[in-house]
Amino acid sequence: MQFSDFDPLKGKRLQVLTPDGEVDPKLLPDFDDDTLRTFFRHMLAARLVDRQCMALQREGRLGTYPPLEGQEACQVGSTMALAATDWIVPSFRELAATLVRGVPLEMILLYWMGNEEGSRIPRDFRLLPVSIPVGTHTLHAVGMAMALRYRQEAGAVVCYFGDGATSEGDFHEAMTFAGVRRAPVVFFCQNNAWAISVPRKIQCAAETLAAKGVGYGMPGIQIDGNDPFAVYLATRTALQQARAGGGPTFIEAVTYRLGPHTTSDDPSRYREDAEVERMRALEPLVRFRRFLEKRGLWSQGWEEGLVRELEEWIEAAVRQAEAHPGPRPQDVFDHMFAELPPHLARQRAELLAAHAGEE
């Protein structure tokens, strides 16, 4: 795959898997049957976790939560293309990417339940904690990529963000730095059509977001973000270029957020149900199921078995997260600095005294 074959300025978009489940055999990577089933398993796992999180939030067992339904292909396809030495810099909607990376589900739940312990993701996972401010983390990815190159370490960095983030100033500074320094970083934009209530066309007047790559001296490509193979192919190619010293890439994956921005948002105020229904027919699980079925790799019974297995896993993780002891008063202070300065020691003592005798 050459980025130049899919010039966004000529209206080109990379797609391997059609909504009907047909594939372009010239572009489909050589996956074995197990790997193909793994793609589906990861997407289904994320879908089920996501729905459970929405349900838990409605029951008051989880705080504000940003659902990812509809964006599974973007995250599973791209993280399947990563090497173990590559880094992931997520925004806050990267549930599927985080799960594919192997971060224990109970940690993810713990964070959204309101406990920072869920963000103590061991460095070995090479995945940063979530970044709630929009777009600011794109710069961190560039700095990390520059550090990898300076240290001559293997690996590149993939940074996830949404279409709204491309309107933020830091996104432009990140693209500028990455272009100039030829940093081994892949900017992965999940254009899910809406930044809370504001549509993509109000984020930017350009025809495509992918065209932005040109202005910063890097390839930009628009891909079908509901097609895990197109996502995989574009990310793998971008990573190979980055690792080989070829510099950064900007990928615009066109997808659709089927749910609300977060559990606090009411999308019925700003978008038509008809639009969501139209997009539902294009969503990644539906089309991947069709593809597997055509290959004889899917059956109702197989998926039902998978669902039962995943539901048990989710239930166990929820139990574990809910059984986690709550924070102690000293936890408020203990991670502010390597060494506690005197003024914080005084404030810590003040809080501890107020909570003395509680356990």
Added chain:
Amino acid sequence: MAVLNLVEAINRALREELEADSSVLLLGEDVGKEGGVFRVTEGLQQAFGEERVIDTPLAESGIVGVAFGMALLGLRPVAELQFMGFLPPALDQIISHVGRIRNRSRGEYTAPLVIRMPYGGGIHAPEHHSESNEAILAHIPGIKVVIPSTPADALGLLKSAIRDPDPVLFLEPKRIYRAVKGEVPDGEHLVPLGRARLVRPGRDVTLVAWGAMVREAEKAAGELAGEGVEAEILDPRTVSPLDAEAIITSVKKTGRCVVVHEAPRTCGLGAEISALLMEAALLHLRAPVLRVTGFDTVMPLPKGEHFYLPDAGRIVGAVRQAMNF
């Protein structure tokens, strides 16, 4: 012992840390070939190469955000912003990420970076080149804020800041970049963060001042000595965390305190120090804690800056008021 000015001392600190540790690198606009707008990084790119001393695009949030990313992977970047007036675009990174990552990740990730910038007025600069926003920074959790007032301190504090495991903002009083010279010890010289310096001992009143204001306080103390008033001068050197102990101890001895800063008065560090003394030394006070500060106005352009900046005369006036209370 070498006699250096502030610029030379900071340059030496950077050079020594670049030599000692390959994870230290410098980045900022014009820091390379140009050697920085004040020539603080002069000769360093020639000595350490373009991968260690990086000329960046003109983008303050970018400089800090990229340095933060480097620090996450264990480098020790020293980022330069050209003036404190250009700090606001980078504040988002400092507040949202730099000061929070250790806590957010429960210690799994840290950000051992230093952000250097010239600050303060008195050099007849254009607009947005004379800001003194240390109180804004001191209000942000998770960062340390350091301000040297002598060449020896500039060297020793900057080296400590670079080696510190947490993020440090290093504010350089540009008015005394070259105007103050002083002896700097040869060899390894470190000054710990968070500890005040007793500039001059005294019996009657404590003057708390930092940056270029230390020099004004010293002039005032000289004048007051002629009137028989012995002023003690304390330079906190780190405004966050503040060496509260040193200030309280001094004021318990003298019974009077005048805080001097060129930053605006309202919610400035003078208010913080005053509140500290109310809490910890009220019954030792023989006069209210007074503040000699800039005004709550935009810093005037060169023709008017002398109206704004505290000077020895205003400090002497405040001390007389405290003595006669």
